[in-house]
Amino acid sequence: MTGKKTNNKYLSDHYAKQAQKENFPARSVYKLKEIQQKLQIIRPGNKVLDLGCAPGSWAKFAGELTGKQGLVIGIDLKAVSERFPAHVRILAGDVIALAEKDAVELAAVIGNGFHVVLSDMAPATTGRKEVDAARSYYLCRSALIIARKVLEPGGSFVCKIFQGEDFNGFINEVASDFERHKIFKPQSCRKESKEIYIIALGKKQEDN
Numbered sequence: 001m002t003g004k005k006t007n008n009k010y011l012s013d014h015y016a017k018q019a020q021k022e023n024f025p026a027r028s029v030y031k032l033k034e035i036q037q038k039l040q041i042i043r044p045g046n047k048v049l050d051l052g053c054a055p056g057s058w059a060k061f062a063g064e065l066t067g068k069q070g071l072v073i074g075i076d077l078k079a080v081s082e083r084f085p086a087h088v089r090i091l092a093g094d095v096i097a098l099a100e101k102d103a104v105e106l107a108a109v110i111g112n113g114f115h116v117v118l119s120d121m122a123p124a125t126t127g128r129k130e131v132d133a134a135r136s137y138y139l140c141r142s143a144l145i146i147a148r149k150v151l152e153p154g155g156s157f158v159c160k161i162f163q164g165e166d167f168n169g170f171i172n173e174v175a176s177d178f179e180r181h182k183i184f185k186p187q188s189c190r191k192e193s194k195e196i197y198i199i200a201l202g203k204k205q206e207d208n
């Protein structure tokens with residue numbers, strides 16, 4: 001047991017140190033790197049929306065993958081101090097409020113025709129697992145509502161969720177909008193964390 005804990009601590013340190021070495025502002029970049037390695041969701045020239053982007057490591061990595069022919073729009077409640085190339089743009093905003101806008105209003109703020117919507121959003125945690133999971137679900141629903149409005153048919157959606165009682169219901173919602181989906185826990189997630197990623201591929205064309 002002690003050995004396991006030590007190992008987990010070692011891994012956390014390893015990812016944090018690696019992020020510093022590779023000039024990423026957070027260790028969370030390795031979660032997206034693992035997802036990308038598994039499914040190649042972001043391609044050169046893609047238009048990517050990154051919900052909950054601070055401090056900016058996913059946005060930076062996504063920008064490397066899209067290249068300057070692509071575009072990355074990141075949104076967060078918090079300010080982002082990281083410097084990005086011109087094709088990676090950061091907006092200050094509340095994703096929950098954005099999800100309430102209709103498609104036209106939303107497009108005026110963030111654009112549309114995205115190939116990929118990412119959400120690594122996390123609520124401020126309370127330490128009470130059921131409360132944190134309910135707040136995470138609420139953020140995921142907002143991300144999915146936005147993905148429905150701005151994703152191209154065939155597009156992909158990656159969303160972090162804290163597993164709780166709404167988890168299965170959320171998977172069902174995602175499954176009805178996309179051709180296929182996977183549940184993935186990257187190795188770089190802290191083992192004690194309840195977070196897991198839903199990776200949905202092939203957004204279905206709307207019937208109406």
Ligand SMILES: C[S@@+](CC[C@H](N)C(=O)[O-])C[C@H]1O[C@@H](n2cnc3c(N)ncnc32)[C@H](O)[C@@H]1O
Nearest residue numbers: 052054055056057058076077094095120121122
């Ligand atoms: C784990 S961090 C994201 C890390 C990021 N992917 C990276 O690699 O740098 C989660 C972020 O979600 C943001 N967040 C939480 N609720 C939000 C909301 N309603 N609107 C926008 N951002 C939100 C937080 O401010 C926080 O910066």
